[in-house]
Amino acid sequence: MTLQEIAKTLELECDSxxxxxxxxxxxxxxxxxxxFLENKKYIKDLQNTKAAAVLVKQEHxxxxxxxxxxxxxxxxxxxxxxxxxxFAPNIIEVEGAKPSIGDGTKVMPNVYIGxxxxxxxxxxxxxGAYIGDNVNIGNNTVLHPxxxxxxxxxxGSDCIIHAGTVIGSDGFGFANTKDGKYIKxxxxxxxxxxxxxxxxANCTIDRAVFKSTIIxxxxxxxxxxxxxxxxxxxxxxxxxxxxxxxxxxxLGQYVIMGGQSATAGHLEIAPFTTIAARGGVTKSITxxxxxxxxxxxxxxxxxxxxxxxxxxxxx
Amino acid sequence: MTLQEIAKTLELECDSxxxxxxxxxxxxxxxxxxxFLENKKYIKDLQNTKAAAVLVKQEHxxxxxxxxxxxxxxxxxxxxxxxxxxFAPNIIEVEGAKPSIGDGTKVMPNVYIGxxxxxxxxxxxxxGAYIGDNVNIGNNTVLHPxxxxxxxxxxGSDCIIHAGTVIGSDGFGFANTKDGKYIKxxxxxxxxxxxxxxxxANCTIDRAVFKSTIIxxxxxxxxxxxxxxxxxxxxxxxxxxxxxxxxxxxLGQYVIMGGQSATAGHLEIAPFTTIAARGGVTKSITxxxxxxxxxxxxxxxxxxxxxxxxxxxxx
Amino acid sequence: MTLQEIAKTLELECDSxxxxxxxxxxxxxxxxxxxFLENKKYIKDLQNTKAAAVLVKQEHxxxxxxxxxxxxxxxxxxxxxxxxxxFAPNIIEVEGAKPSIGDGTKVMPNVYIGxxxxxxxxxxxxxGAYIGDNVNIGNNTVLHPxxxxxxxxxxGSDCIIHAGTVIGSDGFGFANTKDGKYIKxxxxxxxxxxxxxxxxANCTIDRAVFKSTIIxxxxxxxxxxxxxxxxxxxxxxxxxxxxxxxxxxxLGQYVIMGGQSATAGHLEIAPFTTIAARGGVTKSITxxxxxxxxxxxxxxxxxxxxxxxxxxxxx
Numbered sequence: 001m002t003l004q005e006i007a008k009t010l011e012l013e014c015d016s017x018x019x020x021x022x023x024x025x026x027x028x029x030x031x032x033x034x035x036f037l038e039n040k041k042y043i044k045d046l047q048n049t050k051a052a053a054v055l056v057k058q059e060h061x062x063x064x065x066x067x068x069x070x071x072x073x074x075x076x077x078x079x080x081x082x083x084x085x086x087f088a089p090n091i092i093e094v095e096g097a098k099p100s101i102g103d104g105t106k107v108m109p110n111v112y113i114g115x116x117x118x119x120x121x122x123x124x125x126x127x128g129a130y131i132g133d134n135v136n137i138g139n140n141t142v143l144h145p146x147x148x149x150x151x152x153x154x155x156g157s158d159c160i161i162h163a164g165t166v167i168g169s170d171g172f173g174f175a176n177t178k179d180g181k182y183i184k185x186x187x188x189x190x191x192x193x194x195x196x197x198x199x200x201a202n203c204t205i206d207r208a209v210f211k212s213t214i215i216x217x218x219x220x221x222x223x224x225x226x227x228x229x230x231x232x233x234x235x236x237x238x239x240x241x242x243x244x245x246x247x248x249x250x251l252g253q254y255v256i257m258g259g260q261s262a263t264a265g266h267l268e269i270a271p272f273t274t275i276a277a278r279g280g281v282t283k284s285i286t287x288x289x290x291x292x293x294x295x296x297x298x299x300x301x302x303x304x305x306x307x308x309x310x311x312x313x314x315x
Numbered sequence: 316m317t318l319q320e321i322a323k324t325l326e327l328e329c330d331s332x333x334x335x336x337x338x339x340x341x342x343x344x345x346x347x348x349x350x351f352l353e354n355k356k357y358i359k360d361l362q363n364t365k366a367a368a369v370l371v372k373q374e375h376x377x378x379x380x381x382x383x384x385x386x387x388x389x390x391x392x393x394x395x396x397x398x399x400x401x402f403a404p405n406i407i408e409v410e411g412a413k414p415s416i417g418d419g420t421k422v423m424p425n426v427y428i429g430x431x432x433x434x435x436x437x438x439x440x441x442x443g444a445y446i447g448d449n450v451n452i453g454n455n456t457v458l459h460p461x462x463x464x465x466x467x468x469x470x471g472s473d474c475i476i477h478a479g480t481v482i483g484s485d486g487f488g489f490a491n492t493k494d495g496k497y498i499k500x501x502x503x504x505x506x507x508x509x510x511x512x513x514x515x516a517n518c519t520i521d522r523a524v525f526k527s528t529i530i531x532x533x534x535x536x537x538x539x540x541x542x543x544x545x546x547x548x549x550x551x552x553x554x555x556x557x558x559x560x561x562x563x564x565x566l567g568q569y570v571i572m573g574g575q576s577a578t579a580g581h582l583e584i585a586p587f588t589t590i591a592a593r594g595g596v597t598k599s600i601t602x603x604x605x606x607x608x609x610x611x612x613x614x615x616x617x618x619x620x621x622x623x624x625x626x627x628x629x630x
Numbered sequence: 631m632t633l634q635e636i637a638k639t640l641e642l643e644c645d646s647x648x649x650x651x652x653x654x655x656x657x658x659x660x661x662x663x664x665x666f667l668e669n670k671k672y673i674k675d676l677q678n679t680k681a682a683a684v685l686v687k688q689e690h691x692x693x694x695x696x697x698x699x700x701x702x703x704x705x706x707x708x709x710x711x712x713x714x715x716x717f718a719p720n721i722i723e724v725e726g727a728k729p730s731i732g733d734g735t736k737v738m739p740n741v742y743i744g745x746x747x748x749x750x751x752x753x754x755x756x757x758g759a760y761i762g763d764n765v766n767i768g769n770n771t772v773l774h775p776x777x778x779x780x781x782x783x784x785x786g787s788d789c790i791i792h793a794g795t796v797i798g799s800d801g802f803g804f805a806n807t808k809d810g811k812y813i814k815x816x817x818x819x820x821x822x823x824x825x826x827x828x829x830x831a832n833c834t835i836d837r838a839v840f841k842s843t844i845i846x847x848x849x850x851x852x853x854x855x856x857x858x859x860x861x862x863x864x865x866x867x868x869x870x871x872x873x874x875x876x877x878x879x880x881l882g883q884y885v886i887m888g889g890q891s892a893t894a895g896h897l898e899i900a901p902f903t904t905i906a907a908r909g910g911v912t913k914s915i916t917x918x919x920x921x922x923x924x925x926x927x928x929x930x931x932x933x934x935x936x937x938x939x940x941x942x943x944x945x
Contacts, residue, residue, distance in 0.1 A: 124722065128740070128758055164795075196812075236812070
């Protein structure tokens with residue numbers, strides 16, 4: 001789709017015929033992608049963007065670098081939301097290659113496997129599992145009953161996904177209009193799961209808005225865990241029951257999160273961090289190998305001391 | 316079913332032949348419904364009820380208005396539970412009209428659609444979705460894989476229900492017998508979902524015990540959210556991941572609840588209220604447009620101040 | 631499998647031909663089971679074990695009783711994990727008896743019932759339900775749509791399992807290798823659910839690592855509840871929405887847990903205990919019939935008093 005065509009749907013003026021392949025952040029856009037600036041705290045990213053074009057307010061137009069076209073509008077985030085729909089793939093493909101199934105793989109009854117998808121060797125795809133279009137699954141992986149893998153997501157080898165878990169559901173994203181409507185930001189990214197990953201029952205792992213939500217090799221996830229869009233769980237992370245990660249948070253290698261703990265969005269958690277059960281992480285953690293607890297979060301030992309102080313208060 | 320027949324199943328005396336159409340609260344009952352009073356704090360509602368009849372203790376019988384028949388018993392709530400079973404519909408209908416499916420609607424394999432149900436135009440019903448009997452779905456709505464819509468629930472147009480979500484499961488209700496048995500209160504109400512509603516993956520929205528659990532137009536719900544029976548979410552509410560609402564709580568328009576926040580039951584939350592992540596609401600909020608945090612809940616700014624005090628305590 | 635054969639897979643020396651039937655704890659092993667000691671705080675259990683053999687470090691070998699064979703190794707827990715795979719049953723059986731279905735039981739379309747399984751009389755098995763191999767279900771039980779019952783689990787009579795709930799998923803267990811790999815401990819136990827149990831939507835109840843996760847008669851569980859492996863819920867327990875129980879915790883009779891409350895693992899909670907919403911239980915509760923709240927947990931009245939003190943702090 002050309003930039004001119006996109007601009008037209010937004011009732012903006014632009015006569016560039018440059019082909020736009022998709023949407024992305026200021027930082028990550030390439031020279032065929034469209035991006036946006038809503039919040040001026042990212043103005044530095046605007047100055048350095050490589051994007052083909054940017055949705056931007058008039059007041060920031062002067063910061064748009066020379067190689068990038070400014071699409072000036074009042075509400076860039078809302079306009080991004082409207083544009084996202086133009087790049088959304090079909091919910092289901094009706095045409096396309098028959099799925100390929102490797103030797104030794106068992107596919108039980110009542111399974112759906114979409115167009116262009118592949119399942120490797122020696123996998124077990126149990127009854128009621130749904131594998132959307134253009135999904136690739138490695139070897140020796142088990143999908144338990146009633147799991148759902150949305151289109152375009154990939155799962156490695158030697159993984160176990162327990163029953164009822166949903167991988168690739170839409171991230172929670174929308175823009176507001178002035179009259180109180182929410183305009184969906186289509187989540188055109190995917191989920192990428194590495195090798196030797198085990199995910200418990202009835203978890204939800206949202207697809208990325210741009211690019212990928214990433215679960216690296218060796219991760220272990222317990223039941224009823226929620227992982228927001230664009231999170232990254234590095235190798236060896238362990239998330240116990242009912243943990244919740246807001247969007248765009250990155251866990252370094254071997255981070256351990258106790259039951260019902262949670263993080264805010266857009267954080268970076270250093271490798272080998274341990275968060276105790278119910279811990280609530282609201283700021284990035286830069287120092288590795290420390291233990292934290294409480295909400296707001298504090299050093300685990302400090303938290304234990306606090307409990308002692310509170311006990312005294314009560315006497 | 317006549318009141319006499321109902322009384323007989325409860326081993327109570329009553330010779331009224333009035334036809335009873337169902338059960339309801341003291342406040343909402345009409346002249347063909349049966350109600351109950353267990354807790355005397357609702358005695359004013361008893362005095363004003365329009366119900367055909369009321370299950371009531373001897374000590375409150377004198378407050379029953381003249382147009383209403385008193386069914387005197389020791390344990391009105393337990394008797395209500397027993398009566399609820401008499402009005403429960405079949406779990407699945409084996410007879411009834413074939414479902415109607417609008418033009419342009421795609422129904423994937425392994426989908427079940429019940430008797431008397433209708434799906435509008437241009438919908439997508441994905442593999443493994445279950446649509447019970449007497450369900451009505453508007454136009455252009457998407458049910459993702461392995462969603463379950465229980466019988467008698469309704470969903471509007473332009474809605475998206477993500478994978479694994481359950482709409483219309485039974486509310487959590489039962490009465491105790493003196494010997495420690497729990498008697499189920501059949502949840503004979505339904506769920507009513509408006510237009511332009513998006514609900515994330517693996518959520519649960521319980522059907523009402525009487526009447527409807529209501530999700531109004533434009534609501535946005537993230538993953539793994541639990542909504543108890545008889546809740547009402549007014550237009551434009553936003554519930555993020557792992558939020559839990561206990562039964563019969565009403566959220567005014569545009570209430571926002573952060574991740575893992577929760578409410579007790581039977582509360583009213585004023586419009587444009589914001590509850591921060593992990594906030595726990597135990598009392599109604601009457602003033603609109605305020606921000607709250609913590610558990611117990613306090614003004615968000617006060618909560619931030621409290622954290623400062625606690626930090627000092629630790630030094 | 632003989633002990634010699636097991637030892638060989640672990641590259642340990644042992645020439646005993648004793649037939650090993652499975653794995654178990656030090657306390658519960660019988661004379662045909664293999665057990666392990668990793669943590670010396672269980673050394674007393676080692677001295678009293680009846681196990682055929684025990685994986686044990688050199689330093690504890692002298693405490694192994696005379697009737698038990700010591701398999702000395704550096705990392706007993708890791709060796710247990712490796713051994714657990716030898717006893718894991720097939721994920722799905724391809725041979726075996728056709729399931730037996732009692733009179734009056736309705737089985738909807740898109741249901742899978744495994745080899746050697748039985749469903750009693752007058753049950754309703756709704757569309758999309760999955761019943762694994764060797765599962766036994768009593769009479770008059772309802773499985774709502776898209777429920778998953780893993781192999782070898784049993785459910786009594788008069789139970790209701792709501793949509794999307796998963797029973798018998800693997801408990802969260804693995805051992806670490808020195809180079810940061812996690813070795814799965816196969817969860818070769820099951821889940822045993824009594825009679826008259828109702829379980830809400832999208833819950834997860836993990837199977838035991840050894841023996842059974844137990845839900846006794848009359849238990850009531852709300853939606854999105856997580857129950858870890860080897861828990862025991864005694865008769866009449868009530869768990870409301872989003873409760874989480876870590877593994878191996880036992881609730882006495884009629885324990886009530888409020889919304890989003892949780893327990894650590896390996897605890898014993900006395901009968902008739904009440905835990906308020908959000909309560910976090912980290913130690914066993916030995917005195918019955920008390921009410922608790924908060925995290926860390928305290929007497930409910932004390933917790934209310936604490937809130938008063940905190941309110942004063944803010945003035």
